[in-house]
Amino acid sequence: MAHKLALIGFGGVGKGFVEILRDKKMKLKKDHQIEFKIVTITDLYKGSLHHPDGLSLDEVLKAIDENGSLDAYPEQPGLIRGWNSKETIEKTNADSIVEMTYTDVKTGQPAIDHCKWAFLHKKNVVMTNKGPVALAYNDLAEQAHANGVKWFFEGAVMSGTPALRLPKMTLTGNEINKINGIFNGTTNYMLMRMEEGLEYDEALKEAQSLGYAEADPTADVEGYDVLYKVLILANVVLGIPLKREDVYCKGISTMTTDDIKEAKSLGKRWKLIGSIQKTKEGVKATVQPVMLDLDDPLAGVTGAMNAITYSCDLSGAVTLVGAGAGIKETGFAVLIDLIAIERER
Numbered sequence: 007m008a009h010k011l012a013l014i015g016f017g018g019v020g021k022g023f024v025e026i027l028r029d030k031k032m033k034l035k036k037d038h039q040i041e042f043k044i045v046t047i048t049d050l051y052k053g054s055l056h057h058p059d060g061l062s063l064d065e066v067l068k069a070i071d072e073n074g075s076l077d078a079y080p081e082q083p084g085l086i087r088g089w090n091s092k093e094t095i096e097k098t099n100a101d102s103i104v105e106m107t108y109t110d111v112k113t114g115q116p117a118i119d120h121c122k123w124a125f126l127h128k129k130n131v132v133m134t135n136k137g138p139v140a141l142a143y144n145d146l147a148e149q150a151h152a153n154g155v156k157w158f159f160e161g162a163v164m165s166g167t168p169a170l171r172l173p174k175m176t177l178t179g180n181e182i183n184k185i186n187g188i189f190n191g192t193t194n195y196m197l198m199r200m201e202e203g204l205e206y207d208e209a210l211k212e213a214q215s216l217g218y219a220e221a222d223p224t225a226d227v228e229g230y231d232v233l234y235k236v237l238i239l240a241n242v243v244l245g246i247p248l249k250r251e252d253v254y255c256k257g258i259s260t261m262t263t264d265d266i267k268e269a270k271s272l273g274k275r276w277k278l279i280g281s282i283q284k285t286k287e288g289v290k291a292t293v294q295p296v297m298l299d300l301d302d303p304l305a306g307v308t309g310a311m312n313a314i315t316y317s318c319d320l321s322g323a324v325t326l327v328g329a330g331a332g333i334k335e336t337g338f339a340v341l342i343d344l345i346a347i348e349r350e351r
């Protein structure tokens with residue numbers, strides 16, 4: 007039986023995910039005997055569509071590409087328009103909610119409420135939104151468990167690169183003492199382009215046009231996006247209930263091309279580094295720009311690529327390098343989570 011999905015938030019990642027489902031439909035069925043059917047899509051300004059038997063992905067993409075809105079989707083018997091996110095969760099016949107609204111770095115809303123409502127209505131949640139995981143992990147994980155549903159969010163850290171499944175699945179049995187790395191695609195891309203001669207504003211515009219930046223890019227350049235990822239890694243991977251006030255956070259917003267040139271003249275390169283370390287005095291967590299030697303492995307991670315190193319007592323340091331942002335890459339993260347749910351069904 008097809009696994010029915012309701013999408014909340016239909017921006018870059020939402021569209022990327024629908025394109026993946028359209029393109030991989032046959033392969034998923036043939037290789038994995040899995041069929042996903044999107045029955046609802048709800049977006050704040052682009053509108054909302056629901057059909058209990060499934061929406062035509064070609065028509066959804068045509069409506070968005072040609073009109074920027076779901077309102078242009080053709081009429082058909084049984085089609086319902088106009089649900090908001092709460093109505094979607096309450097009324098849809100979907101098995102899983104895919105939450106891809108913007109990340110609010112202060113409150114985590116409305117995504118935290120979306121999770122709570124979905125769990126109460128016995129629906130799984132897959133999300134790329136970082137807010138609920140960073141701010142309400144323990145509470146929401148308990149609610150999902152109590153309602154017998156799954157809550158997955160692989161895309162919240164390093165988009166489609168499995169930065170969360172790696173420690174949870176294959177590094178299990180190790181004590182992880184330190185996690186550090188590059189966790190933001192936008193700023194890593196900007197630093198590379200500034201080294202190539204672009205001004206700060208030009209580099210930011212490019213990162214936005216490539217779909218890497220947050221709806222409000224302040225989150226990227228001030229380091230809050232990395233701070234959120236540090237909180238997720240601490241809570242989910244290390245089981246440490248770290249809060250935002252526990253983390254020293256400095257972004258790249260004050261950096262100029264002169265800073266970049268200075269590093270270059272010293273044979274170094276700036277990177278925005280997130281780090282969590284267990285020490286005798288407790289946990290030390292920071293987000294800050296660091297000048298690295300060019301032969302440091304992290305110095306070679308450029309563009310929207312990210313890297314994470316898990317320092318483990320048994321396996322030693324294990325580093326994963328891969329996309330940290332991107333429409334297709336993050337859409338893929340949703341697919342990984344949905345396949346994981348489907349395999350457990």
Ligand SMILES: NC(=O)C1=CN([C@@H]2O[C@H](COP(=O)(O)OP(=O)(O)OC[C@H]3O[C@@H](n4cnc5c(N)ncnc54)[C@H](OP(=O)(O)O)[C@@H]3O)[C@@H](O)[C@H]2O)C=CC1
Nearest residue numbers: 015016017018019049050051107108109134135221331332
């Ligand atoms: N882009 C990337 O590379 C990555 C993104 N993420 C996360 O994935 C999520 C989506 O990212 P992305 O697609 O790039 O962001 P976008 O800003 O492109 O899309 C977010 C969408 O959510 C919609 N939205 C906001 N509030 C609501 C609501 N209450 N109900 C319904 N829809 C709503 C917005 O509507 P409208 O625009 O119509 O107002 C917008 O279309 C974010 O949380 C982001 O942090 C995670 C990893 C990587």
Ligand SMILES: N[C@@H](CC=O)C(=O)O
Nearest residue numbers: 190191192219220331
């Ligand atoms: N804006 C973020 C998107 C992924 O989390 C980034 O640039 O890394």
